[in-house]
Amino acid sequence: MDLLIYLAKVSCILTLFWVIYSLFLEAETYHRLKRAYLHLGYIFSLILPLFTFTKIEEISFKESSLIPSSSEFAATEISSTRMELFWSFMTENSVIELIYMNISLMFAALLMIKFYKLLKLLNRSKAFKKEGFIHVNQSIPEGAFSFLNYIVYDPNLYSEEEMKLILAHEKAHVVYKHSFDILLSHVYNSFFWFNPFAWLYQKSLVLNLEYEADAKAVSETAKADYQMTLYKITQQHFKSQLQHSFHQSPIKKRIAMLNKNNRPQSVWKLLIVSPLLVVFFLLFQVETKAQIKESVTTSESKITRIEITYDVNTTIAVIESDVSFLKEDFDIDMTFSDTKFGVNGKLISISLSVETNEGFSGSVSSSDVASRPVYFFRDFSEGAEVPFGVGTRSKTEMDSEMNYETMKNAENFIINGKKIDKEELVGNYIPVETSSYNDKSKTLSVTTKSEFSQSYFSDISDLLKELKTASANRVLDEFIYIRLTSEYKVTMMKISDFKVPDNVGKASKNDDSQKRKEFNNENIVYMLNGKKIDESQMTSIEPKEIDSINVVKSKEDLKAAGYNPNFVDGLIKITSKKVNTTDASESENSYDAFKSSLINKESAIYIVDGKEVDKKKISEINHNQIASIFIIKSVEAIEEAGFDPKKVDGLIKITTKKGVKE
Structure with a gap:
């Protein structure tokens, strides 16, 4: 497609040159300058389309300009017409370009055949050299023509006086090397055969060459005799050839031009085409490229908080850089000691001491920054509740504290990848392994530790019970859980350094x-x-x-x-x-209490002195022999005793005085 655009631009420029020539220059008598103008037409038409000027245009836009004003779009199915499909096939397969190249090659081949025939004619004819010209006497239909240094003529067709005038004309063609102009026009038209103005341009070029040769011949002979000779040969037959024929152009125009040689010359007309070429260049050869203008906004910034954390990824270079930064920019003195680094240069342990110019100071140590990173912060904002702090905390705690201020107003909850209705979560305990909060959608996502069998618990003792591992007891560094209040506010609790017993x-x-x-x-x-x-x-x-x-x-x-x-x-x-x-009657678990609670329930389990007994045998026990009675109704205790709480309402454990002695 680029080739077709180039050919169109070349044709447009050549047409422009020809129109200006036909309207303003053809009647002028400065044939040498007109010849140069026509040559420039060929050259500029081929070269100018190859040059482009790139213009950069800066644009700025707002983000909102990229968003459509309406969110309603109607899906439309567009079907191509037959003509569109045909044109798509032509362009995608470069059919037009192939047709153009084939026809151009055909014209070039015809030009080569003409050239070959002319050379063959010149080589087989008898010739003699005279005054630097090669004369060839040959009977030809054209009567006389010239090509390069050759002048071919038939002396039998003309009188001696006519022959003299014809030879003067043909010698002018040879002297001015007009053969190269003719060859140039034929080669050009071989590739721009589709442009009708290219053929008109060639005719104008050939006619101007005849004007120039006529002017040269008239300067050496009588004008009247020369004009009469032109008139006599108007009836002779001629064909378009590579060579110059004496009667190749319209005789009437040539005779009229001979009578204009003494008119004043308007050379300025040669410049008429210049502004039109500039307009063409601006219209078709300027390529505009858009460049997004970066919006520069200036604003004053003020540091309101500094926070530094040292963990297992910290290197000595980072610590030394922070010490220099805090001193130079904030006049804060931070020193470190007892540092220990691994083979990879990463921090293992450190002790920090920090002192500010406002009187704040503190120190902290951690023997294992992998599990307990150390931190320091200074809050410069007005009304800060805690303006200064130094200490240790785990990564889970750090993440939780950063998220808590934003997540306490969460409205959507995702626990272990499942969305839970907030109504269901009110009052429940949700253990936290990791958490993340999306402020835009107000969604809190929580994952729990693998030790927990449930995502959330209605009772804190149930949650604590789940913290058991294979060992009987487990000591935790920290444990974080969240609850949703009845006002749908998220609260976070952290329990540190406590022991979870085997039986909660x-x-x-x-x-x-x-x-x-x-x-x-x-x-x-x-x-x-x-x-x-x-x-x-x-x-x-x-x-x-x-x-x-x-x-x-x-x-x-x-x-x-x-x-x-x-x-x-x-x-x-x-x-x-x-x-x-003590006497059983004085205890909460007395016989009366036992009778008033589960005695009438069929699903109660009775255990006397550690052995399960039938309900009927209970009535056989003398209450004066009972040492104690324990009534167990909690779900956890029933499960621990090995019974199913769904099938058993409670356990009644009776210890007799005999059982106590045993």
Whole structure:
């Protein structure tokens, strides 16, 4: 397609030159300048389309300009017409270009054949050289013609006086080397045969050559005799050839031109084409390229917070660079010591000491930055709650703290890849391994640790129970969970450095202080041997006197114990060793209590002195022989005893005085 565009531009320029020549220059008598003008027409038409000027135009746009004003689009199926399909086939397979090349080669072949025939004619004819011209006497239809240095003529057709005038004309063609002009026009037309103006241009060129030769011949002979000779030969037959024939051009125009030789010359007309060429260049040869203008906005920036964290990926070069940066830009002195690096140059342990010019200071150490990275921050913003800090924290904690301020207003929840309705999550405990928050969609995504069998738990004791591993006990560095309040606000809790016992529901006698720690800042009811006591009374209990501690937090168990779960977060029931020596009637687990709870339920399991017995045998036991009765209704305790809570409403454990002695 580029070839066709080039050919069209060449034809357009040549046509422009010919139109200007026909309108303004053809009647002028400065034939040498007109010849040069016609030569420039050939040259400029071939060269100018090859040159382009690239114009860069800067544009700026807003992002909104790229977004359609309407989001409604109608899908439309466009089918091509036969003409469009035909044209697509022609262009894709370069059919037009192939047709053009074949025809051009045919014209070039015809030109070569003409040239060959002319050379053959000149070589087989008898010739003699005279005054630098090669004369060939040959009977030819044209009568006389010239080509290069050859002048061919038939002396039998003309008188001696006519022959003299004809030879003067042909010698002018040879002297001015007009044969090269003719060859140029024929070669040009072989490739631009499709342009009708190219053929008209050739005729104008040949006629101007005749004007020039006539002017030369008239300068050496009488004008009247020369004009009469031209008139006499108008009836002779001629054909278009490569050579110059004396009667090749219209005789009337040539005679008229001979009479204009003394007219004033308007050379300025040669320049008429110049502005038109400039217009053509601007219209077709200037290529505009768009360049996006970068919008430069200036704004004052102010650092409001500096935060630096050193972990296993930190190198000594980074630390030294930070020390220099803090001192030079913020007048903060940071020193480090006790650094240890691995073979790969990465940090293992470090101690930091930081002091600011405002009076803040602090220090921190970590023997294992892989698990406990160290950090330092300075908040310069007005009203900052914590303007300065130095310490250690895990990567999970760092990620959680960064996300908490934004994620507390989350509206959508994805837990382990599954979207959960927020109504279902209200009041539940969601353990966090990793979390991410999308502020645009207000979506909180949480993944839990592999140790958890559920995505979230309704009771904290159930969640803690899930933290058991293969060993009986596990000490955690930290544990993070989130809850969704009734106002649909996300709250985050972190528990650090605590021990998760093997049996969460019933703690060992040495776990009373740990249980108290677990329930700090919650509304807890403490009971000792079935009686409610104050928290201050808990400190007076000797650990060696404690037989067991039972934690109750589920809503069902709290209701069964007579408490409102909306006001009481949990019960801590402590049983001392002396309960085993008290009378059963004085205990919470007395015979009357046993009779009023599960005695009438068919699904209750009865265990006497550690052995399961039939309900009928219970009535055979003398209540005066009963040492203690324990009623178990919590789901966890029933499961731990090896029973299915869905099939069993509760366990009644009876210990007789005989069983105690045993």
